[in-house]
Every structure is written in structure tokens, then in C-alpha cells.
Amino acid sequence: MRHSNRGPSAAAENRAALIKAARQVFASDGYNAPLSAITRAARVGQGSLYRHFPDRISLALAAFEDGVAELEALAARPGTTLEEVLDLVTRQTIDSTAFIDMVRAETHDTRIADIRDRVEALLTAPLAQAQRAGRMRADLTPGDLMLAIGMLAGILAKLPASDRQRTAEQAWNLLRVGLNGERPAG
Template identity: 40%
Template sequence: MSQPAVPAERRPANHGPKVAARNRDALIAAAREIYAAHGLDAPLSAIARRAGVGQGVLYRHFPDRTAVAIAVLEENVRQIEQAAAAEGALFDDVLGVLTWHLTESAAFLGLLHANGATGHADALAHALVLSGRVESALRQHLPKGHRLDASNDLMLAVAMVSGAVGGPTREVRERRAVAAWRMLGVQVGPVRPFEG
């Protein structure tokens, strides 16, 4: 009995362990895109297809949706830290990178909050660690006397902007995020990913 033909994009070649890191990076990028465009109900198989790998490869790296979300958030935080560490980095610029990630990953933040409420304490604990890393990266460039300089104000402002980042498209989410920063009296640099 012959198998039905499957387009090449749906049945990628298996190059084994030597491409594991590249596959993981592709899955993270694909997850960000798929969930930003279609929400958290999008099938994991769509992420695998977008990344150009088989679904088994996805499950080898990420056993469930929460693991995918955490991987995306870890990558976001890593990029925020890189933006903060870049030569000549300014607070406004790091906020721009943070805001881009908030607008791209709003669905992931919702998933982690939902998992924390339903007993996935490890995901919530991990999110808190990531939040601490974001605060540390931002505080490196926070000017003395800035309106967010008080001990809890910085991350409260980030949480408020994060809560405002809802909407059907990335453009709408970005407009809302920038408006939220403006309402808080905070200047934000260009909203874009870090490209170092």
C-alpha cells in the first residue's frame, strides 16, 4: 500500500543531532510567529511546519505548550539582556526592545499566568526568575531620578504595559503598548527586536 504524497515542506529531512540547536532556534522563532498570529489555540503541528521540522522534533525539545512558552520567554529575556549590554545602550532603547517582545509574546504571558493559576507553579516560578532578569537589565540604564526609579515602580510599570498589550494584530498591540508608556509619562525608544 503506497503512502499519500506529502509536500516537501511538510516532511523535512532528518539531519539528526548535529542540527538540534538550529532546530530548537527555528521552533522558538516559529512559535512566536504562530502564536502571535493565531493565538495559543494554534496546533503545535503548525509550529513544527513553520520551523521546517517534524512534529517529533518539536516534542523532543518541548514536551508541551508551557515548555514552548517558557522557551520563547527565555529567548525574549536573553535579547533584552543583550540590548542592555550593547555598547551605548540607553534606557529608552532597552524599553523599545522590551516593548517589542511584549507585543510579540502577549499570548505567552497569558499562558504562563493561566498555568500559574491552575497549579503549574514551576512555570510561574520560572516566569518570576525571568522577570527579575528583565528588571536587572532595565535598571542598568535607568537614570537616577527617573520617574520609575522607586523600588517597585519599574516592574509595576512593565506589568501595567503588559496588561495593556492586547489586540488582534501586532500593530494594534504595539500602539497600545506605546500609548500605555506615554500615559505613564515614560519615553520609549523604537519598538523593534534587538539585532546585535
């Protein structure tokens, strides 16, 4: 399929189409989905992809930025609980395990480390509030929560989308035993 070249005037539109397509393709096919599937979904050529995003990480970071910003905004709102933040993380993970796959990837790319640090940092204040309220163990760290989120994403990535919500609820019920000493529901 040939794409007509609309020139520089289409640059912003092409970039937006690539980000939207990346979100959809990563959500359905995972972080390692072929980039050609993204360009097909965006209805742009490979050249447009690489003009805007020189590598997979650049594209993924752009695709996931809105989700991270949404988490940061929620965590910064006064009175937000850790449970609310973890609920949003879980909803985002159910929708697309690709983000967690990216931040858990064994890489020394500082861009991934920076995004991982942002997510870990946004957990700090809600975790401290939950610990002061006695809802989480005092010795837990944001890194421990990142590990729990990664474990959840690893499970969800292997399941069809239709089974993710139920499985996420079961997994959090089990994880709560270790995080705060609660007995599992059910």
C-alpha cells in the first residue's frame, strides 16, 4: 500500500497518528510488536516513523507519556490514596502490559531509567501516607511496589484481555498479604 507524501505540513498529524497507533498496537501485541504494524495502523511510511522516532524506545515513551502524566497528576492530588494510584496503575496495565514490559526491560537506556524513576517517585507520597495510616507495612519501599506491579504485569501479559481484570483482582488480594498483612478476600 502506497502512502501519498503530503510533505512537512503533515508532520504533526503523522506524529500524532504514530503515537495513537503505537498505543493500540503495543496494547494488543506487546512492546516488541513489529514497528511495521504501527506504521500500517497509522497509515504512514517507515520514513515518517523514523523521522519522528529514531528507535522503539522513543516511540514507546511518547505512546506511554500520557499514562505516566495521568499517574503523576493523580498522585500529586491532595488526599489521593495509595489504593487509588495502584488502581490506576492496574487499569493501565490491564489495558496494555507493554509499558511495564518496557520499564522492566534489562537495558541501560537512561530514558527508560528516567521513566521508571518517575513512576517509582509518584508512589512515594501515597505509600508514606498508607504506612502512617497503618494500611501498609512500615518497611515497604516504592521499589517493592514496583516489583509487585511488575509481577502483576508479567501475569497479565500472558492472559487474554478478557481475563485480566479478574486475575488482577486475585493477584492484588494475594499481594496484599505481603504488603500489609491483610488476609486474602474470599
